[in-house]
Amino acid sequence: MADKSNDLLVGLDIGSSKVVCMIASPVSSSTFKIEGLGECKSEGIEQGGVVDINQAVDCVRAAVEEAEKTANTTVKTVAAGISGPHIRTDNCIQQTIVGSGEIEQKDIDDLLNTAMSVTLPPSMRYLDVIPQEYSVDYARRIRTPIGMEGKKLEGSLHVVTAQSAQCLFLNKVIRRTGLELIDSQLIFNPLAAASAVLRPEEIDLGVALIDIGSDLSDVAVFFDKAVQYSAVHPMGGQQITDEISIKTHLSQEAAEKLKLQMGQVRYDARKDKDSFIRLPTAPGYSDDGGRILSKQALSAIIDVKVQDILEKIYYRIRDKSLHTQLGYGVVLTGGGATLPGIQRMAKEVFSSHMAGREINVRLGRPLVNYETSEFVPPELYNTESFPKQFAGYSTPQHAAVLGYLCQLNQKFWAQGSNIGSKRKLKSIGGVIKQWIFGNF
Ligand SMILES: Nc1ncnc2c1ncn2[C@@H]1O[C@H](COP(=O)(O)OP(=O)(O)OP(=O)(O)O)[C@@H](O)[C@H]1O
Ligand SMILES: [Mg+2]
Structure with a gap:
């Protein structure tokens, strides 16, 4: 049987909270079919960097093996990304x-x-x-x-x-898992996420893509069909969880659970339905008679942190005088973007110096057709071929990994199969350039 594994596209997102491996097969120059997915909780990764190589290898291996099992194949080469405050x-x-x-x-x-x-x-x-x-x-x-x-x-x-050291560590983790990084090149995460969720007209009119992850928020501002600014902020969903943990005296695990269960930004008493939860007492601490926390009170804790994250990002964009170039607005992606109400807050922060003009904000959810498992390229959003249902893994958390696959897929069609082979290839950077200039 012919070895088809060379024709497979493999993306590996080594994030601070989860490692995801996605295997896809090329369908056309704009789309690919998801064949397998493996995901596991990150260990040994903090702020996008490797802090424990053995732990990192174990969880990358677990994610890759799960993806290989679901796709019923083995993989050899991967595209992976990088982010971190060192960028x-x-x-x-x-x-x-x-x-x-x-x-x-x-x-x-x-x-x-x-x-x-x-x-x-x-x-x-x-x-x-x-x-x-x-x-x-x-x-x-x-x-x-x-x-x-x-x-x-x-x-x-x-x-x-x-930072050279962080690139080497990530490369080493990948090699110790038995895989090879395509062209030994890592992709800068916000540019990958952008290729999975941004529409061509947004890139033309002006848009800030903000990927709010666990430890990091990656930013890329596009205007006039090109990237004008990018940055990484060492803040994300984990800081929100930490704040909840400090303010409610809950463990980090309990605070994370609480955030996912009833976390909300900018609670509005007129529109939002309030709910209450009885908080457990932290082990070893005196029982204070059973504390009750309302959704509204939790929102007040979360608001402060989310506002801080968004304002820091906004002020850096304003320092570059790019805040007036966001003709389209802001696209929020990454796990942190799924926090209900965060779009409302982003709208307030980004519209604050716009002399009455309100900035558009939308969720950057990469889309995978439920029936065909095919990725829906952003240029097809809002057209007749738009599918009715999306696969469960069409979530903002997967913007980066689907972005690697978008770029690999373009490379596949530009260069033919065996994209992981040793023959001389255009760099991934070339693909990013192609992506920006080829599509927009
Ligand atoms: N429904 C939700 N509501 C609120 N927060 C959420 C939700 N789902 C995920 N998150 C948060 O999103 C964060 C994880 O996002 P993501 O998976 O994009 O991070 P990552 O890529 O692993 O990390 P990083 O990009 O920082 O290296 C966590 O802090 C998690 O609590
Ligand atoms: Mg991430």
């Missing part, structure tokens, strides 16, 4: 002299390689360099310069760097 990003302008008079892919590669030859501190390495727009002999705002005549090619670039 640094910036915009820069780079120039190159065009070799033959007509701009070719080689000239663009030269431009990107020159940008990546700028010396970094020894602890850092380049993760990606993404073109925003080009100029050819001072003619500006060019999206695809290939085929144009010119002497000087200039690119406005978004540069992402990461």
Whole structure:
């Protein structure tokens, strides 16, 4: 029987709260079919980084084995991502002299390689360099310069760097699981999540994608068909749980359960139905006669933390003067985005300096058709081919892993099968560039 495993796309999200492995088969250049899913609680990962390599290997292995079992296959190569407070990003302008008079892919590669030859501190390495727009002999705002005549090619670039040690640790975890990272390159998480949930018109009009995870909130701002800004904030759902735990004297596990059970942001007494819960007494502490907590009181605890997270993100975007470029608005994804009412709060925070204009906010839920298990690409949202029902794993928590699969799928159709083989391949960065320029 022919070995089909080379044609499979495998995404691995090593997050701070869960590890997810998804196996898919390519269907067309815009979609793929989910064949298997494995998920387990993270151990040995904090703030997106490896803190205990053995624990991390064990849970990656468990997630991969479960995915292999459900897909009835074995996998060899994976696409995986990275995030963490060590990530640094910036915009820069780079120039190159065009070799033959007509701009070719080689000239663009030269431009990107020159940008990546700028010396970094020894602890850092380049993760990606993404073109925003080009100029050819001072003619500006060019999206695809290939085929144009010119002497000087200039690119406005978004540069992402990461701590070398964290890249190596993640790579090691993957290798110790018996897998190989495609092109030895990790994908920057918010850019992956964006490819799974953002619509082309949002990327054009201006949108802030905020992936609120467990320990991290990843941000990417797009405008004029390109990424303008990205950042990682060391805050997420875990900080909300910690706050509940401190304020209610519950264990972290009990506080997390309480948050999932009746957590809500911006409780509105006119619209929301209140409910009450009797809190258990923490082990070893005196029984205070049975404490009752209302949904409204819990919301007051959660509000403070969520507002803090969203405001910090908003102020960084405002510092870059990008808050006025959010013509579409804000897309919230990641597990933290499923907290009821969080969209209301994001709307308030992001509209606060907009002179009466209200920012749109929506949930970034990647969609997988329930009947066919096929991923629904964001460009098909709101069209007639929109399916009626979605698979259970179409959740914001899976935006990053589905984003890796989107990028791998594009690579598959651009380069043919054996994407994990040793032959020379375009980098994942190339795929991100292709994704931005190819789709939008
Ligand atoms: N229904 C829900 N209501 C509130 N919070 C939720 C809900 N579901 C998940 N969360 C929170 O989402 C967070 C996990 O999100 P996610 O799975 O995106 O994180 P991760 O990718 O593992 O972590 P990170 O991206 O920070 O490395 C947890 O803090 C969890 O409590
Ligand atoms: Mg995450």
